[in-house]
Amino acid sequence: MDIRINLLPPEIKYQLEQRKKQQKIMMLAAVIFVLFICLAVGLQIAKEKVNRDIAKLQQQKMLLEQQVATLKPYAELQAKKEQVDNRVKKAMGTSPDYPSLLEGIGLYLPPNIWLEDFSTNLSKNSGKNETKDNEMLNKVNQVTEAVAGKVPENVNQAASKEKQVVSYGEVMLRGYALNNFAVANWLKELAKFPQLTDIRLQSTAERENAGDIFTTFEIRASLAEPKDKKSAGQRAGE
Amino acid sequence: MKKKGQKNYLSIFLVMIAGVLMLFFIHHQLMSLTEARQEAAALGENLSQTNVQIQSLVKLQNQAVDMQEQIDKLAQVMPEEPLEDLLIGDLQIKASSHDLQLVQVSFDQYASQKDYVEMPFNMTLEGQYLDLIYFLKDLQRGPRAVQVRGINITKVDPDLPLIKIAISACTFYTNNK
Numbered sequence: 001m002d003i004r005i006n007l008l009p010p011e012i013k014y015q016l017e018q019r020k021k022q023q024k025i026m027m028l029a030a031v032i033f034v035l036f037i038c039l040a041v042g043l044q045i046a047k048e049k050v051n052r053d054i055a056k057l058q059q060q061k062m063l064l065e066q067q068v069a070t071l072k073p074y075a076e077l078q079a080k081k082e083q084v085d086n087r088v089k090k091a092m093g094t095s096p097d098y099p100s101l102l103e104g105i106g107l108y109l110p111p112n113i114w115l116e117d118f119s120t121n122l123s124k125n126s127g128k129n130e131t132k133d134n135e136m137l138n139k140v141n142q143v144t145e146a147v148a149g150k151v152p153e154n155v156n157q158a159a160s161k162e163k164q165v166v167s168y169g170e171v172m173l174r175g176y177a178l179n180n181f182a183v184a185n186w187l188k189e190l191a192k193f194p195q196l197t198d199i200r201l202q203s204t205a206e207r208e209n210a211g212d213i214f215t216t217f218e219i220r221a222s223l224a225e226p227k228d229k230k231s232a233g234q235r236a237g238e
Numbered sequence: 239m240k241k242k243g244q245k246n247y248l249s250i251f252l253v254m255i256a257g258v259l260m261l262f263f264i265h266h267q268l269m270s271l272t273e274a275r276q277e278a279a280a281l282g283e284n285l286s287q288t289n290v291q292i293q294s295l296v297k298l299q300n301q302a303v304d305m306q307e308q309i310d311k312l313a314q315v316m317p318e319e320p321l322e323d324l325l326i327g328d329l330q331i332k333a334s335s336h337d338l339q340l341v342q343v344s345f346d347q348y349a350s351q352k353d354y355v356e357m358p359f360n361m362t363l364e365g366q367y368l369d370l371i372y373f374l375k376d377l378q379r380g381p382r383a384v385q386v387r388g389i390n391i392t393k394v395d396p397d398l399p400l401i402k403i404a405i406s407a408c409t410f411y412t413n414n415k
Contacts, residue, residue: 029253036260043267050274057281064288071295078298081305084312087353088383091316091410095385099374102389106367119390169388 096120096169096223101195105173108189112182117174120223169223171196176216180204183217190221197224314381316410320348320357325382325409329361336373338365338403354410358387363403364394370403384409 006013098120109115173190177183183204190199202218298305317324326343333340346358363370370391377384390404 036264039264040267043264043271047267047271047274050271050278054274054278054281057278057285061281061285061288064285064292067292068288068295071292071299074295074298074302077302077305077309081309081312084309084316087412088312088316088410091351091354091356092383092385095387098386098389099371099378102367102371102374106371117390117392119388121388 094168095122096195101171101193101223104193104195110182110186110189112178113175113186114177115173115175117172119172120169122169122223171221171223173219173221174217176207176214179215183215186217187219190219195224196221198222311381315383316354316412317382318412320355320411322357325357325359328382332373332376333363333365336365336369336376338363338369338373350413353412355413356408356410358406358408360404360406363405364400365403366399367391367401370401382409 008016102118105115105118177186183201187199187201190196199219199221202220204215204217207214207216322345329343330340340361340363342360342362344360346360349356349358363373365373374386377386385408386405387408388406392402392404394400394402
């Protein structure tokens, strides 16, 4: 049996206990201090690494900026091209596709219609002519309705065209036909032209020449600009 | 005993000060690390944007020849001077190549706009209907921009397929040498 008896006086015992306590506190403080040092060093290393990355990125940025400065003339070239392009587009605006219109009129002109005069004019306030109270005109319009059905198809087409396009000019067609039916049919054909809208028969009149009776007519229409049409400036610049 | 107690209090006070200083130091380090990381991230983003810019510039570099050609073409479409002589010559060539007779060309007063000058002109031609269509198509192709503003076609002779065409048109020049 191992019996240990401490014969030291109580003051010395207390001092020893106090010293042990102090040693424990010192150990704890040392551990905390070491942890702090580790944390501080770790943070410093991380910061240094990030700073090195920043320096690298700044170097890369400088190189890229030099590259951008070298390539800058090409951006200026594009800006110049856009400027010239926009100037031409602005000057030309949108103009009617006259060749297509004339081609269509020439191609689909019925054999019983003879054109004598064709004129166009670009203006903003065209195509607003009111129908005259003319007996002959009413007659022809009735014939048109009879040809096209109760609700004339061409009227619907013209109305839908007017909704889609902007009128910016006027066309005037003068000529003579065999009779009013021929004029009515011609009006129906004209309504199919995408370049024309708001087609109005201004007048018809029966005339006699060398024993033959024929009908003269005058038709007015507004020039319409199809949405997908390129301007003449674009065509010339292509 | 009293001295010992005072010593203990002093130690605790010093330890507390050391702890506060340590916390402050760590906080400062953390803040500066965060700032550095944010700076790096901003730089990275800036670099990627610059890279995109360079890519688009390189594309433009590859298109430079085409762009220059287009600029040269557009300089013909709208030259820096009126060049009426070239315009008349071009109209004459186009009319002749489509069997049309260019009877008359007259210029109206030029109108200055912001970036360009308008040159309105009128021309009278004689020929056949189909030739007029080809002439107008040719006129649209350039090289100079011509805006046709009005066409008036009348028959010259009822028995012949000959027509008289009056065209009012407009061309432009930039006037900025």
